[in-house]
Amino acid sequence: MDVFGTMQDAFGQGVSAVKGAVSGVAVENLPFMRGFIRLCSDGWQEGWHERNGGNLSYRMTHAEVDSCKSFFYDVPSSWVKMSVQAKNLAGAYFAVTGAGRYMRNVQLDPSFNVGIVEINAAGDSWRLVWGLKDGGMPTSEFASHFLIHSVRLASADPTHRILYHAHPDNVIALSKIIPLDARIITRALWKAHTECIMVFPKGIGVVPCMVPGSMELARATSELMKTYDAVIWAQHGLFASGPDFDSTFGLMQTVEKAAKIHGLAIAMNGGSSEFANTITDDDLRAIARSLNLKVNEAFLS
Numbered sequence: 196m197d198v199f200g201t202m203q204d205a206f207g208q209g210v211s212a213v214k215g216a217v218s219g220v221a222v223e224n225l226p227f228m229r230g231f232i233r234l235c236s237d238g239w240q241e242g243w244h245e246r247n248g249g250n251l252s253y254r255m256t257h258a259e260v261d262s263c264k265s266f267f268y269d270v271p272s273s274w275v276k277m278s279v280q281a282k283n284l285a286g287a288y289f290a291v292t293g294a295g296r297y298m299r300n301v302q303l304d305p306s307f308n309v310g311i312v313e314i315n316a317a318g319d320s321w322r323l324v325w326g327l328k329d330g331g332m333p334t335s336e337f338a339s340h341f342l343i344h345s346v347r348l349a350s351a352d353p354t355h356r357i358l359y360h361a362h363p364d365n366v367i368a369l370s371k372i373i374p375l376d377a378r379i380i381t382r383a384l385w386k387a388h389t390e391c392i393m394v395f396p397k398g399i400g401v402v403p404c405m406v407p408g409s410m411e412l413a414r415a416t417s418e419l420m421k422t423y424d425a426v427i428w429a430q431h432g433l434f435a436s437g438p439d440f441d442s443t444f445g446l447m448q449t450v451e452k453a454a455k456i457h458g459l460a461i462a463m464n465g466g467s468s469e470f471a472n473t474i475t476d477d478d479l480r481a482i483a484r485s486l487n488l489k490v491n492e493a494f495l496s
């Protein structure tokens with residue numbers, strides 16, 4: 196979740212002084228921002244973003260930064276120091292949802308609900324250069340996103356630019372009834388639906404219930420994101436990473452759907468998870484072979 200509220204005094208003067216656009220397509224209409232906005236709307240339509248729940252960040256390309264620069268504030272906000280540092284993200288720019296702002300409102304007013312932040316040369320501070328009007332600041336999970344972006348770039352998959360956190364109902368429900376063990380959870384999800392091993396062949400990580408927005412949660416998640424593209428936050432939601440908006444949203448949706456099918460099957464089966472039919476480990480291996488997938492073998496029997 197996001198801690199509700201904004202911190203007007205985190206910024207220097209000039210945050211609301213928008214530079215007149217001299218040329219080019221408005222930031223809201225650029226392809227990356229349209230993808231960003233669509234994901235927020237789709238997540239809201241799925242029911243994953245009650246109140247101001249959930250957040251999204253996107254690591255921009257150099258070309259995207261160049262295409263936005265004429266719309267950046269003449270005077271950006273002051274630098275805001277984070278509790279984490281990542282040298283490999285020095286000078287990066289991120290589009291990010293705002294603290295206390297609502298996913299359902301992003302499409303209606305992108306420049307109020309989404310911002311672009313620049314990271315300083317030391318890789319430990321951000322400043323707002325576009326959007327989040329009226330004293331907004333990035334999601335309270337931004338330090339988590341920042342740390343995990345750094346991990347993805349350094350050791351996991353440098354093509355991954357997107358981190359998406361949502362509160363999908365069935366994933367949260369599953370985390371209440373299943374042992375919080377990555378292998379057990381992954382096998383339940385892989386065996387719920389043949390699509391799953393294709394979408395997340397590395398499996399799904401899990402962290403126990405932790406304080407939302409805490410550095411403990413950020414560090415635990417970033418460790419697991421060295422291995423997994425998605426991590427369940429027990430009794431809270433799911434954190435997913437991907438190279439583009441379609442695949443990141445698709446990962447979130449596939450995990451949620453598998454959790455729903457697993458729960459439905461248990462309910463249909465009178466509360467038992469001893470099913471009459473299932474996807475066997477040999478079936479999973481056959482699917483993996485047919486698509487040449489690099490499956491996490493430790494999760495197969």
Ligand SMILES: [Zn+2]
Nearest residue numbers: 196197249432
């Ligand atoms: Zn949350």
